[in-house]
Amino acid sequence: MKRVAYLINFEHKKWLGGYNLIKNLILVIKKYSNNKIIPVLIVKKNFKSKDLVDYENIEIIKTNFFSNHSKLQKFIYKTQAIIQGRCKNYEKFFKDKNIDVLSHTNVYSNNLILGKKSSVKTLSLIADFQHHYLPENFPLKQRILRNLNIYLSCFFSSKILLLSKDAQKDLKKISKKGFHNSSISRSIFIPPKKKEIINLNVLKKKFNFNTNYFFLPNHYWKHKNHKLVLDSLNFLKKKNRLGNILVLSTGSKDDQKGFGIFKKLMEFNKFNNLEKNYRYLGIVSNIELISLMFHSVAVINPSEFEGRSSTVEQAKSLGKQIILSNIKIHKEQKPENAKYFKVDDYKALSIIIENQWYSFDKNKDLKKIDKAYLKFEKNLFKYFLEYKNIINNLFI
Secondary structure: OEEEEEEOOOOOOOOHHHHHHHHHHHHHHHHHOOOOEEEEEEEOOOOOHHHHOOOOOOEEEEOOOOOOOOHHHHHHHHHHHHHOOOOHHHHHHHHHOOOOEEEEEEOOOOOOOOOOOOOOEEEEEOOOOHHHHOHHHOOHHHHHHHHHHHHHHHHHOOEEEEOOHHHHHHHHHHOHHHHHOEEEOOOOOOOOOHHHOOOHHHHHHHHOOOOOOEEEOOOOOHHHOHHHHHHHHHHHHHOOOOOOOOEEEOOOOOOOOOOOHHHHHHHHHHHOOOOOOEEEOOOOOHHHHHHHHHHOOEEEEOOOOOOOOHHHHHHHHHOOOEEEEOOHHHHHHOOOOEEEEOOOOHHHHHHHHHHHHHHOOHHHHHHHHHHHHHHHHHHHHHHHHHHHHHHHHOOO
């Protein structure tokens, strides 16, 4: 039996993809491990109870131990882990809780480095290498921090955890040592039971719409490329082919880097009279998000870069039609019901949107969903076995 801890020391509502990845993994472990792996969730004391409702029968530790340290203390702890091979303060905390592995440590500024000599093993998650491909999206300080934490993870963690082969190829270019000490854990999302899906009429009433719709569930970050969707709608409008096509969007409007993406897009939306065709619903609950996805004509992800798209994995778990930018990771994820467009080709996207809108068949869509529900258990178990092998190999 191995006790594996997952530390939520980042703002989980600003990185729902990372939070949901950890949540789903914990639920998968609980479902299949037969107590050979015991997941333990560690959160701040002020973590709201409503955000923990999915963790029934999961051990939860509430503590401010990790958030109360100053930047100087964190620097000292990392220095100890590097020079002495272990950080005694962190190690003592986890050993007192009988933790064997700290998994999915956040590779950015809150990353914990326990050291190669630590009796507690660490799996450092590197979600992506976006700053190497789109450096203009990151201030210099963030690029330096990302590179530093990748270096620390490669040299002072037990194992590097990646989400895709694409990311592993990127790591090989950056660090041969990190590449040879890395493993891939592909995230798979658990769909809710069909009886838990919110009725479409309930969604229509709450969010005030009355027609079919496409669904775009991405945060308003620069690389998410929402503008391409608006350009596509505007192109259809100018050609008098837009009609009542509707795109519903959810996610945080805080772009974190000061680009003002959301404001600019909403101004574009208003200026071009697209407000009836593109609507922002805000941040919705997880079951609302999945229900909106379930009932949609198709899911759209126009992103310029992804580590591993949680939107794609959620759509795959439901068997939904999905319209994707043709970036490498989207193709690696291999959704059966996918149509691709070039990441900068709004005209190609507009053609796909128009064709999908008018060819949508609800009965055929439901058959695809039924098929996906029948086979997701097999994929889920495979996901668990991959992760279990990673954990077991830490102790060989």
